[in-house]
Amino acid sequence: MVVKSELKLIKNLQQKKYRNEKGLFVMEGAKAVGELLESGFKAYKLFSTGEELSGSKISQVENISMKELKQLSSLKNPNGVLGVFYKRPSARVDIDGWIVALDGVQDPGNLGTIIRLCDWFGIKTLICSNDTVDCYNSKVLQATMGSIARVNIQYLDLTEFLKASKGPVFGTFMDGENIHTSKLPNKGVLVMGNEGNGISEIIGNLCDYKVGIPQFGEKSTESLNVATATAIFLNEIKRRS
Amino acid sequence: MVVKSELKLIKNLQQKKYRNEKGLFVMEGAKAVGELLESGFKAYKLFSTGEELSGSKISQVENISMKELKQLSSLKNPNGVLGVFYKRPSARVDIDGWIVALDGVQDPGNLGTIIRLCDWFGIKTLICSNDTVDCYNSKVLQATMGSIARVNIQYLDLTEFLKASKGPVFGTFMDGENIHTSKLPNKGVLVMGNEGNGISEIIGNLCDYKVGIPQFGEKSTESLNVATATAIFLNEIKRRS
Structure with a gap:
């Protein structure tokens, strides 16, 4: 189930102001979400309509209905998975190459x-x-x-x-x-x-x-x-x- | 003034089917319309809110209001000129280079x-x-x-x-x-x-x-x-x- 505060958070994260304030962003799609997880991005919250998240061990996936996903998604045709992630922290930039x-x-x-x-x-x-x-x-x-x-x-x-x-x-x-x-x-x-x-x-x-x-x-x-x-x-x- | 039949034609030309049937297409913007004219595209009809068409000698420009242009245009912010052009005829293809x-x-x-x-x-x-x-x-x-x-x-x-x-x-x-x-x-x-x-x-x-x-x-x-x-x-x- 999606609670109201989560729905509101995800809608707000469509705006840059809120993404900066919260340090979070939204990624959609099983493949893209899986790639973020594999490359070390930390998930704040994951939602799935039952779609498997490839190549990653996730314990905390909230199963939701397609109707609920449609409420959360910014896509016309949401495709099974939506993840809220922590933005990558600022890092020192080395010029290597x-x-x-x-x-x-x-x-x-x-x-x-x-x-x-x-x-x-x-x-x-x-x-x-x-x-x-x-x-x-x-x-x-x-x-x-x-x-x-x-x-x-x-x-x-x-x-x-x-x-x-x-x-x-x-x-x-x-x-x-x-x-x-x-x-x-x-x-x-x-x-x-x-x-x-x-x-x-x-x-x-x-x-x-x-x-x-x-x-x-x-x-x-x-x-x-x-x-x-x-x-x-x-x-x-x-x-x- | 834009007559009803022209308005209908231009709306229809947003669809490929009509563009093929009529052999016409719509281009917007003074610069782009001017470039088509200079490169030999034949105009079927030109509309302008007063914007000059650069580098071309056009006799047949219909002056219209911004309100009328907005009705014709497919752009959120139409920019002064809209032209209906004949599509380029099929030509023999030479491989030169x-x-x-x-x-x-x-x-x-x-x-x-x-x-x-x-x-x-x-x-x-x-x-x-x-x-x-x-x-x-x-x-x-x-x-x-x-x-x-x-x-x-x-x-x-x-x-x-x-x-x-x-x-x-x-x-x-x-x-x-x-x-x-x-x-x-x-x-x-x-x-x-x-x-x-x-x-x-x-x-x-x-x-x-x-x-x-x-x-x-x-x-x-x-x-x-x-x-x-x-x-x-x-x-x-x-x-x-």
Whole structure:
């Protein structure tokens, strides 16, 4: 059974304000919830309509009806499992190899795709400026396809972080040096900018190198989407490592 | 003034069935409508709240109020201009350089992003299997950011097309040969598959080469999103040309 206070908590957790206040977030789906559990995220509460949670030993699962799950879920078609989790605590960021830093990325689908890309390319740490969209937003979580369990995501003051950073900082710009022919070290920080405005001036001034993806089509073409650009930069970094 | 029959037509054009029947589609926004006009798309009807249509000589623009535009528009915040256009007629497909072919891509955002990528990388022709999402869908048009004006998109029977194709066919697969080290000719067909199922068996059998993007993270990671994978493949093709 779902008690009223739990229903209210889960509804409230759709808002960033409450997620920050409570230090909790909601993940839906047996596979994604199972992956969080396996990667060490601590569950606050788990609900299931009978769906098995793969690969994990859970004692505290509340069995609920589909009708109850529909009340809790933010999905049109909830799929059997909903978990409330503690957010990952802040950790010290070590630059071991390459990391990615985002300067004000706003679209949940873009952030989710970038997390999935970090996972694919073995990028362990993703730094988000404080004004980047919240990675515990349900649309971001859906787009990550479970990758959030395998990438360490930290929100912080990006200016302070880059000032203190020891690895070289590579900012991505429309008119940056051609990434195909740039020299790339075996560690560094790759900074991706906001969808509309790119990298802000203050962050741009902290970049040691400015790199870009050459354009082969007509000059009237818009810039690349930030998630597809991240895909190309990470591929360039990894193909040479 | 907007007459009733026009209002009905524009509402109906939100459905693929009517777009096919009438051979028309709707584009919104001054910039995007201007780009279509400049690239030779023929307008059936243009509406404006007074917004200027950049870089084009239009005689037949119907001036309407914002209230009327809101009735016509599928956007929450319509932005001044709405055009009804004739779809691009079917054309013969020449393989001059590389082209991209899609086998059942379903997500409008993915198709829009892929069109934008083709534009960026100078891919002139995009072939879509008949079961690929309609490129004149409003969500696709929005995601292309105007690139639809510069890429020749043709829907056809992909099996027949590939059978008749003279250029080598490169299919993209999770377990394909590493694209970083594959030999790539200076022309060919790059085939991208459906979001959930990848390339269908029948199309897979028509591929001369199977290529893939190497994974650097943990093996439990999901495949890459089809749009980000297309970004990486096109970058690989172009960086070596």
